[in-house]
Amino acid sequence: MAISNKPIVWGPFAAGGTVTAFLTPVLVLLTLLAAFGHVPDVLAYERLHALLGHWPAKVLAAAVVFLSLWSAAHRLRITCHDLGVRADIAVATLLYAGALAGAAASVLFLARI
């Protein structure tokens, strides 16, 4: 990969690492509470549907999804290299495309809410 591409893949990785560090544990805690039958108010259908009906919330949710998936994809790419997989271009293309596809799907679903 050309040196000039580095900031483009690394920027969202750093941003995503920060976003997931701050948010992912507490968000998992919310779904875990729901899993144990103590559904937080915000996960009730009407509440969440109304919340994600607002455009700022949609943009924020899509941004969190994109940054989380991108940073996970980038880290997995590095991990593949650490584990001895040397087909970096193929691995990187597959993982970044997957992250973009997941983010695009979230945009489509959010637009329908």
Place this chain on the structure above:
Amino acid sequence: MAEGMSRKPYLRREGLSWIFRHPRYLRYMTREFSCLFIGGWTLWMVWGLKQLADGPQAWFAFLEYLKSPASIVFQVITLGFAAYHSYTWFKLTPQALPIQIGEDFVPGAAIAGAHFGVWAALSIAVLHLAGAF
């Protein structure tokens, strides 16, 4: 120095055994493997957005699916890996964001500590706003 790279690079044959050669390597791989769970959980939540868009019944089915034993195990493991990622990420902030005031650098413990403090406050705020307590 990409232009100075050999055209016949030396490829070391490495298995996975290096991971267990030092506790530091094991901690490194644990941190790196957090991406599988954070990424997997995020994709799952993208599916949750689809269920939410599909209507109340689909969303209710999603909430029910969260309660299956396998998904509870997955969420518990994800919570552990996600918290470990946060810990390692904030622990590195003094190196990533050194702050200089005048001649002196702000102590690393203060920078990392501030991040841990904001993380705790933000988590409590999100739980409270979400109506968890």
